[in-house]
Amino acid sequence: MKRRVKTMIGSKNCDDPIIDYKSTEYLEKFLTPQGQILSRRRSGFCTQCQKQLKSAIKRARHVGLLPFVG
Amino acid sequence: MVLLDNDVVRQDWKKAKAIVTDTVAKYGGSLESCRRWDERRLAYPMKRKNRATFYLAYHDMPGDMIPGFLRDLELNESVLRYLMVRVDETPEDERKLAAEEDGAEYSVPEPPDDDLIEVPEEAETDPLMDIDIPVDIPAEASATAPEPAREG
Known part of the structure; x- marks a missing residue:
């Protein structure tokens, strides 16, 4: 029996994602309470979008818009 | 994106703005749009x-001018941090917003009361240096000291 994935936050947005390092409220959805980036399985993004998400979150962290640790 | 020190912005907004615009001009760059994006609390303290x-x-x-440009930003004390990203073209919204803001005066509001969290300053002296350690142990003290109990 296959395990069901609990959350697929990004699956609806994957067609036309607005991933920008300045949109912190959107990026925060893809962080755990500890500040870690959600895996592709939990975010529901495709490979390309997950890569964009990763770089956007890291840019936002660099300029102090998002924390490194929750 | 450049993070400017609020103290400098409070003193003179045009001067703070010129930190970026002059540096771009110095290295042969042409500004397409520039504006104040926001003033907000940082997720973690930078330069206190x-x-x-x-x-x-x-x-x-x-x-070939970019390394020098970044170095100038790095050396400037009013710049807390910077991020340089390559983009295909300048968004139209940005041009409009920059045109609206161009020439407008701006003053940084005072931080809210609940935001006044002071960053602890680093200790100037080593705390271990303040402890008085007796250098010369008196002979009486060493003679009267109880010997450790031996087991067995």
Whole structure:
């Protein structure tokens, strides 16, 4: 029996994602309470979008818009 | 994006703005749009500052000039941090917003009361240096000291 994935936050947005390092409220959805980036399985993004998400979150962290640790 | 020190922005907004615009001009860049993006609390303190003014600039610059440009920003004490990202073209919204803001005066509001969290300053002296350690142990003290109990 296959395990069901609990959350697929990004699956609806994957067609036309607005991933920008300045949109912190959107990026925060893809962080755990500890500040870690959600895996592709939990975010529901495709490979390309997950890569964009990763770089956007890291840019936002660099300029102090998002924390490194929750 | 450049993070400017709020103290400098409070003193003179045009002077703070010129930090970025002059540096771009110095290295042969052409500014396409530049504006104050926001003033907000940082997720973590930078250079003992909890808040900063975010300045967003789109510019065109020769590639060989970029290392010098970044070095100038690095050396400037009013710049808390910077981020340079390559974009295909300047968004139209940015041009409009920059045109609206161009020439407008701006003053940084005072930080809210609940935001005044002081960053602990680093100790100037080593705390271990303040402890008085007796150098000369008196002979009486060493003679009267109880010997450790031996087991067995």
